[in-house]
Amino acid sequence: MATAVAPQQGGLFARPTAKTGWWSWMTTVDHKKIGILYGVTAFFFFIVGGVEALLIRAQLATPNGEVLSPAVYNQLFTMHGLTMIFFVVIPMGTALMNFLLPLMIGARDVAFPRLNAFSYWVFLSAGLFMYSAFLLGGAPDGGWFGYAPLSLDPVTDGMTYYSLGLQIAGIASLAGAINFIVTIINMRAPGMTLMRMPVFVWMTLITSFLLLFAVPVIGVALWELMFDRLFGANFFDPAAGADPLLWQHLFWLFGHPEVYIMILPAMGIVSEVLPAFSRKPLFGYPAIVFSGAAIAFMGWGVWAHHMFAAGLGPVANSAFALSTMFIAVPTGVKIFNWIGTIWGGSVRLTTPFLFSAGFVSMFIIGGLSGVTHSIVPHDAQQTDTYYVVGHLHYVLFGGSIFGLFSGIYYWWPKVFGRLLSEKIGKFHFLLMLVGFNLTFMPFHILGLLGMPRRQYYFPANRGFEVWNLLASIGAFTIAVSILVFLYNVAVSRKKGEAAGADPWDARTLEWMTTSPPPEHNFDAIPVVRHRDDFWYRKYITTPEGESARVFAGGAASDEEQHSSEAASDEPPSSSAEGASDREPNTAGAAPPESSSEERPHAGASAEEQGHGIHLPSPSYFPLLTAAGMPVIGYGFIYSPILLAAGAVMLLVGAFGWVLEPPAEEA
Amino acid sequence: MSAAHPPAEHPHTSTGLDNAKLAMWAFLGSECLFFGSFISTYLLYRNVTGDGPTSADLYDIPYTSISSFVLLMSSLTMVLALSSVQNGDRRAMRIWLMATAFLGLTFIGGQVFEFTTFVEEGLTLSTSAFGSSFFVLTGFHGAHVTIGILMLLGLTVMSSFGRLGPDDSRPVEVVGLYWHFVDIVWIVIFTVIYLIPSG
Amino acid sequence: MKIAVVLALITLAEIAIYYIPALASLLIPLLVAFSFAKFMLVILWFMHLRFDSRIFTRLFAAGLLLTLTVFILMLLTFFLRGGPAPTPPGIT
Numbered sequence: 001m002a003t004a005v006a007p008q009q010g011g012l013f014a015r016p017t018a019k020t021g022w023w024s025w026m027t028t029v030d031h032k033k034i035g036i037l038y039g040v041t042a043f044f045f046f047i048v049g050g051v052e053a054l055l056i057r058a059q060l061a062t063p064n065g066e067v068l069s070p071a072v073y074n075q076l077f078t079m080h081g082l083t084m085i086f087f088v089v090i091p092m093g094t095a096l097m098n099f100l101l102p103l104m105i106g107a108r109d110v111a112f113p114r115l116n117a118f119s120y121w122v123f124l125s126a127g128l129f130m131y132s133a134f135l136l137g138g139a140p141d142g143g144w145f146g147y148a149p150l151s152l153d154p155v156t157d158g159m160t161y162y163s164l165g166l167q168i169a170g171i172a173s174l175a176g177a178i179n180f181i182v183t184i185i186n187m188r189a190p191g192m193t194l195m196r197m198p199v200f201v202w203m204t205l206i207t208s209f210l211l212l213f214a215v216p217v218i219g220v221a222l223w224e225l226m227f228d229r230l231f232g233a234n235f236f237d238p239a240a241g242a243d244p245l246l247w248q249h250l251f252w253l254f255g256h257p258e259v260y261i262m263i264l265p266a267m268g269i270v271s272e273v274l275p276a277f278s279r280k281p282l283f284g285y286p287a288i289v290f291s292g293a294a295i296a297f298m299g300w301g302v303w304a305h306h307m308f309a310a311g312l313g314p315v316a317n318s319a320f321a322l323s324t325m326f327i328a329v330p331t332g333v334k335i336f337n338w339i340g341t342i343w344g345g346s347v348r349l350t351t352p353f354l355f356s357a358g359f360v361s362m363f364i365i366g367g368l369s370g371v372t373h374s375i376v377p378h379d380a381q382q383t384d385t386y387y388v389v390g391h392l393h394y395v396l397f398g399g400s401i402f403g404l405f406s407g408i409y410y411w412w413p414k415v416f417g418r419l420l421s422e423k424i425g426k427f428h429f430l431l432m433l434v435g436f437n438l439t440f441m442p443f444h445i446l447g448l449l450g451m452p453r454r455q456y457y458f459p460a461n462r463g464f465e466v467w468n469l470l471a472s473i474g475a476f477t478i479a480v481s482i483l484v485f486l487y488n489v490a491v492s493r494k495k496g497e498a499a500g501a502d503p504w505d506a507r508t509l510e511w512m513t514t515s516p517p518p519e520h521n522f523d524a525i526p527v528v529r530h531r532d533d534f535w536y537r538k539y540i541t542t543p544e545g546e547s548a549r550v551f552a553g554g555a556a557s558d559e560e561q562h563s564s565e566a567a568s569d570e571p572p573s574s575s576a577e578g579a580s581d582r583e584p585n586t587a588g589a590a591p592p593e594s595s596s597e598e599r600p601h602a603g604a605s606a607e608e609q610g611h612g613i614h615l616p617s618p619s620y621f622p623l624l625t626a627a628g629m630p631v632i633g634y635g636f637i638y639s640p641i642l643l644a645a646g647a648v649m650l651l652v653g654a655f656g657w658v659l660e661p662p663a664e665e666a
Numbered sequence: 667m668s669a670a671h672p673p674a675e676h677p678h679t680s681t682g683l684d685n686a687k688l689a690m691w692a693f694l695g696s697e698c699l700f701f702g703s704f705i706s707t708y709l710l711y712r713n714v715t716g717d718g719p720t721s722a723d724l725y726d727i728p729y730t731s732i733s734s735f736v737l738l739m740s741s742l743t744m745v746l747a748l749s750s751v752q753n754g755d756r757r758a759m760r761i762w763l764m765a766t767a768f769l770g771l772t773f774i775g776g777q778v779f780e781f782t783t784f785v786e787e788g789l790t791l792s793t794s795a796f797g798s799s800f801f802v803l804t805g806f807h808g809a810h811v812t813i814g815i816l817m818l819l820g821l822t823v824m825s826s827f828g829r830l831g832p833d834d835s836r837p838v839e840v841v842g843l844y845w846h847f848v849d850i851v852w853i854v855i856f857t858v859i860y861l862i863p864s865g
Numbered sequence: 866m867k868i869a870v871v872l873a874l875i876t877l878a879e880i881a882i883y884y885i886p887a888l889a890s891l892l893i894p895l896l897v898a899f900s901f902a903k904f905m906l907v908i909l910w911f912m913h914l915r916f917d918s919r920i921f922t923r924l925f926a927a928g929l930l931l932t933l934t935v936f937i938l939m940l941l942t943f944f945l946r947g948g949p950a951p952t953p954p955g956i957t
Binding site: 681682683687688691692694695696697698699701702703705706709710711713714727728731734735738739741742744745795842843846847849850853854856857858861862863 | 869872873876879880883892893896897899900903904907908911912918920921924925927928929931932933935936939940943948949
């Protein structure tokens with residue numbers, strides 16, 4: 001098998017070898033480093049998007065505000081929405097998925113490490129491309145959902161940047177989604193059956209499927225917009241007989257699954273954090289998993305509820321109103337499961353737990369205001385008012401961002417090896433919770449009073465002043481809470497308490513390895529016998545039904561003893577499969593990451609208990625290939641020469657990618 | 667074509683399936699929605715011709731049938747390329763790969779000629795919504811074929827670097843899946859766009 | 866190889882019925898049926914779905930069925946309104 005090609009040392013396609021420093025980050029294919037890159041970049045964009053929000057709130061703090069001009073205001077609210085959705089919430093979820101997914105399923109890396117690096121660099125270049133529009137004549141200013149024919153307005157290139165920038169971001173999401181799907185289906189440790197996977201892994205899988213199927217739809221809409229804007233096509237221009245409603249359909253066909261793409265990872269995080277700090281298994285694991293899948297599935301049948309005011313007609317409106325009401329059911333199932341998890345547990349009120357509790361409570365409010373939108377006449381009142389803005393921030397900030405912060409506090413010690421301060425963390429939580437409600441609760445009232453969204457000012461004496469001022473004060477409170485978080489990070493970096501492998505007495509596999517994990521994740525790939533396997537390695541259930549600590553060294557025999565007991569809550573077939581089929585693979589067999597894509601000639605004999613594990617070498621080509629994308633983007637706008645240059649970068653990158661020698665020979 | 671694949675040489679995955687192949691099938695599932703969106707756009711706009719020519723004025727069924735047939739046959743040569751490499755005959759594989767690429771190129775040439783004719787008859791991207799949706803749908807299909815041709819050439823280069831033996835035929839299989847998919851998309855386009863009359 | 870011959874014959878038949886006036890009323894159902902047959906032949910034999918893991922079939926079928934469902938729904942909403950962009954009175 002290894003005779004097919006002579007090892008190529010050095011030469012044209014030599015792979016980089018730096019393990020530390022600048023180049024190691026540029027060429028890394030390690031899922032943990034890429035996860036950190038994702039996280040830092042997304043947090044940077046979080047600050048940028050937050051500053052944009054503060055400018056908006058400064059403008060709207062008083063009637064007839066004069067902080068921003070109307071044109072700048074339009075760019076800021078558009079970029080705030082795009083940034084927070086495409087460059088903060090999604091990539092922050094991706095950051096955690098990247099870091100945790102292989103650890104949680106007991107793998108050494110994702111299925112396609114170089115594709116993973118490619119996803120990151122494409123995502124980064126998409127963000128930089130979008131923001132470069134500020135310097136090149138004006139950022140997108142047509143709202144994050146870019147309705148035609150407003151988006152066809154030719155005054156600035158802003159919406160052209162929108163069409164190309166989101167297209168590039170979509171490529172990153174698509175590549176990441178495929179990578180995660182293959183990783184979860186194919187790279188699980190022996191015994192890690194699907195129904196033993198942590199819920200966060202399940203939600204990653206479901207989110208990835210949503211991205212897989214939703215991204216191409218927005219891709220087509222964006223291509224059509226680009227052809228309209230740059231090449232005089234007539235997809236959305238009513239003057240040429242086209243129907244702008246097509247844009248709305250295609251956008252929301254993507255846009256509604258997108259909502260679940262943003263919330264499901266947070267739901268996964270909460271489903272990990274609550275059991276860990278309640279010292280109880282997740283209540284109703286199968287119900288949580290299947291309701292997640294049900295949400296994803298039904299999420300494809302509700303898109304037109306964003307278009308109730310567009311004149312679809314009573315039949316379509318009623319059908320989509322019904323489906324929208326139904327989708328609240330699986331969401332409610334999850335809420336009850338989380339409450340059931342906390343119920344009767346020995347709860348520790350740590351910062352991650354508090355953020356998760358914040359998620360559940362804020363998400364209930366956002367979910368309920370969402371249900372009010374499903375009633376068509378009610379929605380006709382609320383469309384394009386601040387009520388909608390209030391609702392979406394309750395689910396995206398109160399939901400996703402609180403969930404993500406819960407995950408950040410929970411896994412921070414695993415990623416960096418040091419704990420964040422609990423004291424400062426709780427202060428951060430409190431400030432953010434107060435600031436959040438102070439900002440967005442008044443939005444509901446403003447909306448019901450009739451204040452339209454996206455107006456760059458509001459007139460005096462309409463009863464809007466108090467609520468707007470409160471919201472602006474709240475926004476700056478949130479900003480202070482983020483500063484508190486940054487201070488917490490700084491303190492932790494300097495003198496944070498060392499975390500150890502398992503600071504929270506947690507349940508899942510990532511806590512088995514050191515903090516931060518070694519490059520190869522696990523010295524020996526764990527063999528999984530239970531859901532929450534790590535817990536059962538630490539604790540046995542006494543005959544009285546209580547948990548008792550297993551001491552080091554006694555684990556193996558205890559596991560034997562208790563495998564039959566724990567198997568009773570599994571379907572018999574899966575546990576039999578896990579126990580008999582998978583175990584023989586572990587001893588001395590090739591590690592799961594020896595995929596044909598990355599390592600066609602991987603030898604099977606090299607791996608023995610952590611020694612001689614071959615990890616994929618770093619590579620220049622993901623970066624090069626990704627860098628071609630924005631160049632092509634500029635080429636579409638400015639010059640065919642750039643277009644050709646970008647295409648050449650893409651081609652050279654792709655061919656280098658294919659032809660560079662496999663990892664172990666570099 | 668038969669099921670006589672040698673057992674996978676990289677069975678060390680949870681399902682025993684090859685990663686790259688799984689990724690390609692997931693990607694093809696995603697591509698269904700991509701082309702579905704374009705085809706739906708076309709179906710919505712096929713009668714929105716404004717003052718420009720209609721599909722009945724333009725379509726030349728015998729001509730497009732021939733280019734469809736060429737693409738269909740390129741799927742056959744792709745199958746033959748895969749079975750050659752699995753039987754260890756790299757030279758035959760390279761010949762069939764080049765044949766596939768040549769048939770693909772013929773198809774693209776046919777499409778370029780068709781586009782030129784349509785433009786001469788007065789249908790451009792900006793004539794009408796029908797024109798926009800026709801050119802962009804078939805154009806994106808053509809772009810997929812072009813990418814496929816590049817991948818076929820890439821395989822040929824890899825083969826001359828000494829890769830792609832009978833033990834290492836996955837890349838050929840995966841590119842083959844992509845190529846067949848582009849072919850079935852054209853089967854749908856040919857029927858829905860060309861053959862079913864509008865009106 | 867046999868599959869390729871069948872595919873070629875189906876294509877010939879498609880073009881033939883396009884020119885037979887007697888079949889005009891049956892044209893669309895026949896064409897859809899033929900096209901479906903070709904589609905299935907290629908994915909089942911050329912792409913080996915018939916012989917390969919069910920997981921591949923499921924992945925692809927998920928995308929295909931989702932495509933059919935959502936886009937038929939979408940076009941249906943346009944159909945219910947009477948086609949694309951019915952110009953409201955008073956606007957030209």
